Amino acid sequence: MRFASHTEKNITHYKKAPFLGVWDFVLLLALIFAATVALKYYIEPETGSVCTVYVDGEKVIETDLLTDSVTAIPGTHAVLTIKDGAAAITENDCPNKICMKTGFVGRAGGTIVCAPNKIVVKISGGGYFVTGVHK
Amino acid sequence: MKISAKKIAVTALLCALSMMLGVVESLLPPVIPALPFVRIGLGNAVIGLAVIILGAPYAITISVIKSVAVPLIVGNPIMAIYSLAGGVSSAVLTAILIDIRKISLPVTGILSATLHNLMQLTVAALMTSTAEVFSLSVPLFLFGAIAGFGTGTVQYLLIKALPEKALRL
Known part of the structure; x- marks a missing residue:
């Protein structure tokens, strides 16, 4: 054939x-x-300043990376920890714990993704330190 | 289409081999600790060999069975969606590239590994309904290319080393 x-x-x-x-x-x-x-x-060496958390595509938390904090992400069993200008998911109930193994992310454009629980943590830089603008 | 018993037996053999490689691979520690989902994809080396000695339909069948069975054996059914999207699309691409006989096996491996990663990222983007997962694409494509080159080289060596009598079914 x-x-x-x-x-x-x-x-x-x-x-x-x-x-x-x-x-x-x-x-x-x-x-x-x-x-x-x-x-x-x-390759962007710029450090991030804002951390945004999306659950199922919707923005649930927006915070800056300058102050250390520990927050529960609403609607999930995950915990977001911000320490020394970097963010990490430190507690979650997903099967693989890939989000937790990702560790602390502080670079602008860095992301932590938890596919089973549909959580995306995104670090973005700038905005707060634009030349000549004080926010 | 007439299918000989010998072909069915070899298909089953290669299917078992690729499933076994997939299961063993999931037991190994991650290649790069920072990216735990990066795997070598040794099971995909079998697909290219199946395309050459059995033909495209057999290879795609092996890929479908492997993509569903390995996540179930490993105990992670959600992974089946990712595996199916990545595995079947890369098997189809491998079959096309091998059948046109223009480019060599290592480069075929690189291209199909890239498509595999692209499809998995697309599924991840659809499941989390965000495009942010594509920020993982550079390390994924880089290691995917290295792994694809490796599996392609394995296929190349297998074809050269196996006696011609064993290949013609």
Whole structure:
């Protein structure tokens, strides 16, 4: 049948195929280029100043990272801890505890995600320290 | 389509192998402690081999069974949604790329691992109804590419090392 002939050709081809061919180098170069562009946008050394918590897509808590605090996230069994300018989920009832293993996040653009309980903690920077503006 | 008993037996064998690799992998400690969901995806190395020696429909069947069975064995049924989205889409891409016979197996591995991660992130974004999970994409894609290159190399070595009599079913 059609698929049988496919496998015959595939076996013969991949038995002789080189480890990396011309097309592979073209694709790898394109991938490395895309990765470099993506990394440029990803690396932001800026520290965050605002912590926002979303549950099921709705904003439930918005707080600054300057004051240490321990808050229960409404509607869940999770606890949000803010310490030394970084935020972490320190208690939760999800099966994997991936959110807790993420630890403290303080960089702008950093996030903690708990998929089972639909919690997203997002750190955003700026706003409070814009040049010339005192909030 | 006539399916020989030998093909069914090899399909079952490869299916068991990929499930076993998936279960063993979940018992290992995370590769990177900060990103506990980053895994090597050794079970996916079997899919590419299945595409070459059995054909695309067999490989996709193996991928579906593996994606549902491994989360159930591990005891994390929610993971099945992620596995199914990532595993089946990357199996389809692997089948297409292998059947066009233009690019080599390691690069096929990189591309299908990237699609796997992309689909899982999309499912995560839909489930949490936020786009913020995409901020994880850079480390995920980076390690996914390394892991995909590794599994592709495993496939390449398997095809070269196995005797041709064993491959032709």
